[in-house]
Amino acid sequence: MKIVQEECKLQTGAGTLCLPDRRMLLKSAGALIGMSALPGGITKAFAQSGEGGSGSANPGALRKGMVGFMLAHEQFPVPQLVDLGAAAEQAGFDLLATSDHLQPWQSNEGHSGEAWVTMAALGQKTQRAWMGPTVTCPTFRYNPAVVAEAFASLSLLYPGRIFLGVGSGEALNEQAAVGSWPKWDERSERLIEATELIRQLWKGQQVSHKGKYYNVDAKLYDPPAKTIPLLMAANGPKAMRRAGQYGDGLITDPKTWKEHKSEFEAGAKAAGKDPAQMPVLVEQFVVVGDSKEAQASAELWRFIPKAFKTYYNVRDPQEIQKRAEAEVPLDKVYGDWPVSTDANVHVKAVNELFQSGATIVNVHSGQADQKKVVDFYGKQVIPKLKRG
Incomplete structure (x- = not known):
């Protein structure tokens, strides 16, 4: 599941060593696929106040009633995900979300392509769908200044179609890349500082930032063409309150949304924002098939029930898989999925x-035949939804 746990770490040391490579990858992808921007096709913005630096004044045009499709880098190679995303848009999906991992959660998932490169390529095969990660961690293996630059460039390529989902990451990505994984409080502080720094850089003005964790003296000479909505992931009460206060919107799962919605609303109100006007993306696992197919999917996503209670602190995907197989019954994994x-x-x-207040439902299937799910939803589900 791409709902990322709490926060990460980076000053200017080891973490920055790998960052230029990520930026070069994105720019190289853009050069290879061409630099022509495609028009955005979604209007009807969510307006937010964002007083006191706790959210941007206009988070863009993520409308209510959108249906997204999850492109899971853990389970499929990048070329297949690009083709799948194009098929999903054609089928009627409004948004294409990508995971952003250095390694998969479990070793048996088998893949872990680069999210930003995928988005750059995917934009050339689509016309209207929103694209964004659920989620990027902007604090360890990514420096927040590099995140700001990358998503500004994506916005120039695809104006009005890019959102940025941020979260704290997991040890399997962040600690594995830079060797650091502090306690939750520090990771949360880093995420807050990083997101505010990203917003400052997106204004296209000189930024001289000397914060608790980051020192940046730079200007983005190519700022975003349009406002980029910055959604924050949450999987518990403290993170839900933080997302309401510091995010333009929320990324979460059905259980967390149901149990801790009030914390998100309280955080938004504390920042002078109306939570009813904020995008809320809820990721729903689904199986278009029977219990046998559900079990096959659950084998690859077995970690989910304990992902943000325990496994987010584990660096090795093989260890996560081993523990999940020993600790988590399969029926506990898919018990609340529509199968x-x-x-x-x-x-x-x-x-x-x-009806619960989610504005975007992001459909995620762990089935091997992803096209089957796309076609089924496009023909039989999306046309019947009440999305007003």
């Missing part, structure tokens, strides 16, 4: 999330 070839079961699950 059926009856479209009404899926329509009901998605509509219930919309």
Whole structure:
């Protein structure tokens, strides 16, 4: 699941050594696929106040009632994800979310492509769908200044179609890359400072930032073409409050949304924002099939029930897989997923999330046949949804 736990770490040392490579990858991808921007196709903005530096004044045009599709780098190679994203847009999905991992959660998932490169390529094969990571960690293996530059460039390529989801990362990505993994309080402070720094740089003005964790003296000479919504991930009450206060919107899972929605709302109100006007992306796992297919999917995503209680602190995907297989029964993994070839079961699950206040439902299937899921939702589910 791409809902990332708490925060990460980086000054200017080891973490920055790998960052120019990430930036060069993105720019190289842009050069290879061409630099022509495609028009954004979504309007009806969520307006937010964002008083006191706790959110941007206009987070862009993520409309209510959107249906997203999860492109899981852990499970599929980049070329397949690019083709799948194009098919999902054609089928009627409004948003294409990508995971952003250095390593997969479990070793048996088998893949871990670069998210920003995927987005750059995917934009050339799509016309209207929003694109963004759920989520990028802007504090360890990525310096926040590099994140700001990369997403500004993506926004220039695809104006009005880019959002940035941020979170704290996991040890399997951050500690594995730079060797550091501090306690939650520090990781949370770093995420807050990083997101505010990213917003400052996006203004296109000289930024002289001497913070608790980051020292940046720079200017983005190519700032975003349009406001980039910055959504913050959360998987517990403290993180939900933080997302409301410091994010333009939220990325979470159905259980966390149901149990801790009030914390998100309280955080937003504390920052002078109206939570009802903020984008809320909820990721819903689904299976278009029977229990046998659900079990096969759950084998690859077995870590989920303990992902943000325990496993986010584990650096090795092989160790996570070993522990999940020993500790998590398969039926506990898929017990709350809609598992059926009856479209009404899926329509009901998605509509219930919309009714609960989610503005974007991000559909995630762990099935091997992703095209089957895309076609099923495009023909039998999306047309029946109540998205007003």
